[in-house]
Structure formats: C-alpha cells, structure tokens
Amino acid sequence: MFYYASKILWFFATPSNLLIVLVLIGALLAMTRRFRRFGLASVLVVTLAILALGLLPISSYLMLPLENRFPAYRDDGRQIDGIILLGGAIEASDSAARGSLVANESAERVLDTIGLAYRHPQARLLISGGGGMVFSDGTAEAPIIAAYLRTIGIESSRIIVEDRSRTTYENALHSRSLANPQPGERWLLVTSAWHMPRAVGVFRAAGFPIVPYPVDYRTRGALEDQRMFIYVSEGLRRLDVATKEWAGLLAYYAAGRTSALLPGPQDSEPLGTVSR
Structure with missing residues (x-):
C-alpha cells in the first residue's frame, strides 16, 4: 500500500x-x-x-x-568484498524492446560499477532493481544490467541479481538477504550522490553496513558556484x-524506515559489522 x-x-x-x-x-x-x-x-x-x-x-x-552529504569515495587499499549497484540507471522497458542497453541520465551508476568490477576482480556484484507496476510495464532492471555486464567480460559467477525490489527500502531488504554479508566484509554502495543519504539510511536500518560510493553528480558542489x-x-x-528525494527522506523517516531525517557519515555504523 x-x-x-x-x-x-x-x-x-x-x-x-x-x-x-x-x-x-x-x-x-x-x-x-x-x-x-x-x-x-x-x-x-x-x-x-x-x-x-x-x-x-x-x-x-x-x-x-543531498549531494554533499557524503564525500566522494577514496580508495584506501583495503579489500572490497562486494559492490551493490542500485537500479535507476537504465530504461528497462526500452532496453528489453531494443535488445540493447538504453541508459538514462544516471548512467554513471553502471559505468562506475564496471570500473569497480575490474579494479576489484574478487568482489561480488549485486545488481538491485525490480520493475514497478504503477506507471510502467514491470520490466526489471537488474537482469538487463547483469546480462550487459556478462557481455563485457564480467564472470557470471560474480553477479548476484536482485529483481524484486521496487523501492529503495526494498533494495536494502532484498540485497541483505541475497548478499548475506559477513562480519568484516566491506561492500560498496553505488548510487547517485543525491540519492545516497536515503539509500544509506535504509541499508543501515536493514542491518547492512555499506561504504558509500556516490556518483551521478548534478551540481558543481559549492553554493556560490551554481549557474x-x-x-x-x-x-x-x-x-x-x-x-x-526530499519527499522520500521525509516519508521514510516518518514511516520509521530510516533512523535519521538526513542520514550522514557521522551517524554511520562501524564498518565491517552487521547487526543481527
């Protein structure tokens, strides 16, 4: 409902x-x-x-x-065990109809995930994104993106497909269930910078601590530098x-799906732990 x-x-x-x-x-x-x-x-x-x-x-x-809430990811050389890509970067129904990946303005989510996959060849790749049924035909994104990753040489054994979620909240719940993160593991979460606060909030609430990897910036970063x-x-x-996004943050906070109105790095759980 x-x-x-x-x-x-x-x-x-x-x-x-x-x-x-x-x-x-x-x-x-x-x-x-x-x-x-x-x-x-x-x-x-x-x-x-x-x-x-x-x-x-x-x-x-x-x-x-929203975009400045989490800093850009800096590789510290520590092992990455998994990479989570949240859906929203492709037009699923158009991709299915064309038989080819049709990206939208958030294509950086897929592009950066590809780069991460090759820089961390041992990491698992969890693609999370189902298909909504209100204003679309219900075509899921995750299988389409996963199929594309296989065509560019990424091994199928590394890819986990989560194709049931319709919201960010469901992204977190289903991703945790499929990934089954273990204590000490580090998982990167790839999504748009403006979407990262809400995504981090629901992943924390689901007991899945992640390392934010914001992409798809829309602003220049400084208040005085906007055009x-x-x-x-x-x-x-x-x-x-x-x-x-602001409405989503308010709604999720009111519904108890996040513990903070605007989740940030200062209230992060210790990395490498998973609440049970």
Missing part, C-alpha cells in the same frame, strides 16, 4: 506536473465571467513561477545538501528529482 500510495501521490505532486495543472486551472477560470480576473492572474503568476524555477538555480540549491539553466525544462527536471 505504501508503494502504490507514494507513486500515485507523487505523480500529482511532481512540481512540473503540478505547475502545468495550475496553469490549466487558471486558464479555465479565465474563461468564466465570475473568475476571469483571478484566472488570468493565476496564469500569469504560475507562468512566472515556471520561468523562475526552470531558469534560476533554485533546484540546484535544493539538491546541493542558471539555459532551458526551462532542465531546471524543472532537476527540481522534480530534488523535490522527490
């Missing part, structure tokens, strides 16, 4: 969708005699809001605290992503 409610609610609450709906409502009101002035004013205000949110770096300011967007669609797209 949580999954379906969250997906349906977010469809209507997505900023870009909501702004367009407000413009349409204003236009309809402007066609009536009684609310004509209010409707016209609403259209003007919302249109200006779309331009401001789409061109000004407001969405970058929202995303910046305006050239296209309104770019700013609105980033606004959608940032707003969804």
